[in-house]
Structure formats: C-alpha cells, structure tokens
Amino acid sequence: GAVVSQHPSWVICKSGTSVKIECRSLDFQATTMFWYRQFPKQSLMLMATSNEGSKATYEQGVEKDKFLINHASLTLSTLTVTSAHPEDSSFYICSARGAGAGANVLTFGAGSRLTVL
Amino acid sequence: AQSVTQPDIHITVSEGASLELRCNYSYGATPYLFWYVQSPGQGLQLLLKYFSGDTLVQGIKGFEAEFKRSQSSFNLRKPSVHWSDAAEYFCAVGAWSGGYQKVTFGTGTKLQVIP
Numbered sequence: 001g002a003v004v005s006q007h008p009s010w011v012i013c014k015s016g017t018s019v020k021i022e023c024r025s026l027d028f029q030a031t032t033m034f035w036y037r038q039f040p041k042q043s044l045m046l047m048a049t050s051n052e053g054s055k056a057t058y059e060q061g062v063e064k065d066k067f068l069i070n071h072a073s074l075t076l077s078t079l080t081v082t083s084a085h086p087e088d089s090s091f092y093i094c095s096a097r098g099a100g101a102g103a104n105v106l107t108f109g110a111g112s113r114l115t116v117l
Numbered sequence: 118a119q120s121v122t123q124p125d126i127h128i129t130v131s132e133g134a135s136l137e138l139r140c141n142y143s144y145g146a147t148p149y150l151f152w153y154v155q156s157p158g159q160g161l162q163l164l165l166k167y168f169s170g171d172t173l174v175q176g177i178k179g180f181e182a183e184f185k186r187s188q189s190s191f192n193l194r195k196p197s198v199h200w201s202d203a204a205e206y207f208c209a210v211g212a213w214s215g216g217y218q219k220v221t222f223g224t225g226t227k228l229q230v231i232p
Contacts, residue, residue: 006160034220043207043224044161093160097218104149104168104211106220110160 002028004096006109013084014117021079021112023094029074030096034106035067038091050077084116119144119212123223130198131231138193138226140208149211149218150191152182155225156204164206167191178202203230 003026013019023033032051036044048069049057056069066088068080077096081088091113095106120143130136142148149168153161165176172184182193191208208223 004160043222046219046221049219091158095161095220104218105151105163105166106211106218107163108153108161111158113158 002096002105002107004030004094004107004109006094006112008112009110010113010115012115012117015085016083018080018082019084019114021081021092021094021114023077023079023096023109025075025096025107028096030077031074032097033071033077034095034097035069035077035079036093036095038093038111040091044093047079081114084114086116089114089116119148119210119219119221121208121210121221121223123206123208123226125226126224127227127229129229129231132200133197136193136195136198136202136228138206138208138228140191140193140223141189142191142208142210143189144210144212146212147186150182150184151209151211151220152176152180152191152193153207153209153222154178154204155207161207164193198228198230200230200232203228 005024007022035047038044047062050069050071052071052074071077093111095108122141151166152164155161164180165174167174167184175181180195205225205227207225209220211218211220
C-alpha cells in the first residue's frame with residue numbers, strides 16, 4: 001500500500017534556528033500533500049496544502065514566512081520552520097494524496113516531533 | 118465549512134467488551150468520512166472510510182462504522198476490544214474545495230482498555 005515517510009522523526013533545536021522536515025511518498029506520486037500540526041492531547045490542525053510545482057495554500061492564521069513549504073517534486077514536500085521558538089514546539093504530520101483511485105484517501109507520515117529549547 | 122464532533126474525550130472499556138465511539142459531522146453535501154487511529158507519538162493509520170454505497174463499512178482490525186445520514190453520524194464500533202486497541206481515535210470528514218479534498222478532524226477520543 002501507499003507509504004509516506006517523514007524525516008526526522010524527532011528534532012531538538014535551539015531557539016532562532018531553522019529546521020527542515022521532509023515528507024516523501026515512497027511508492028506513489030503525490031499530487032497534493034498536506035501539513036498538519038498537533039498540540040499535545042489535541043486534534044490535528046491543517047496548516048497548509050502543498051501542490052507540486054506551485055505555491056502552498058496556507059490556512060488562516062498560519063504564518064507563511066514562518067512555515068515555508070516547498071513541493072518540488074511529486075514525491076517530496078518539505079516544511080521549514082524558520083527562526084524557531086519554543087512555542088513552535090509541536091508534532092508535525094504530513095499526509096499525501098495520490099492520483100486516480102488513491103485520490104480520495106490521505107496517507108499519513110509517522111510525524112515529526114519538534115522541540116525548540 | 119465542514120466540522121466534526123467527537124463528544125467523548127476519553128473512554129475506558131474492559132478487554133473483550135464491545136466498543137462504540139461516536140462521531141457527528143456537519144457538511145452540506147454527502148461527505149467523505151474517515152476513522153483514523155493514532156498510537157502515542159505516531160502518525161495516523163486509516164481504519165476505514167465511507168465514500169458512497171453501503172452505509173455499513175468494514176475496516177481493518179475488526180472495526181466497522183455505520184453512516185447514518187439522518188443523524189449526521191458515523192460511529193465506530195468493534196464487538197470485542199483487545200488491549201492493543203488502546204490508542205486515540207480520530208473521526209474526519211473530507212470535502213472537495215478548490216480542486217482538492219480538505220480533511221477536517223475531530224478532537225479525538227482516547228481509548229483505554231483495562232484487563
């Protein structure tokens with residue numbers, strides 16, 4: 001079945017640094033990828049929708065300059081948290097939507113936990 | 118805009134007992150409905166989905182869910198719970214907008230299984 005890989009699974013960084021999280025679809029081409037943020041004991045909040053070869057569409061309240069999303073190929077999307085601060089610490093999860101028969105189901109990565117000191 | 122309500126934040130059941138997790142949605146048209154399970158520190162795994170057709174859908178790990186349009190519900194059920202089912206369960210509704218499907222998640226129900 002469809003597999004989405006996220007890397008790194010856990011990253012700890014100092015305040016002010018930038019962190020990049022990768023999301024890869026391993027056995028299918030993902031025309032659209034989604035980035036979610038999950039706070040402890042809360043649901044997933046959609047941050048942005050990433051379409052291959054075009055600019056990401058951000059949800060209301062999400063800072064575009066803070067959370068840079070790049071979807072350079074049909075199998076890779078990246079989320080860069082720029083100038084990270086402790087309040088950016090969270091669990092970030094990506095998901096991918098394929099084409100054709102797989103277009104209606106999202107496949108999720110295992111998530112990336114970001115801890116900003 | 119679509120929304121999802123999971124009224125039970127935390128449920129505790131005994132191993133071997135039956136389980137029902139509630140989910141109500143709000144959407145103007147026929148929605149795409151999903152149930153996902155998340156183990157601690159992990160991503161989400163799809164349990165089952167409803168797009169159309171038979172309103173009782175079977176999923177993995179012995180789970181099933183029934184779509185009831187009149188009640189705007191999509192409750193998840195399992196006849197006999199196993200200790201390994203302890204996790205957090207998310208109901209989600211998908212709606213097409215602007216050429217892509219936007220999925221909205223409920224707040225989740227944490228399931229605890231006692232021996």
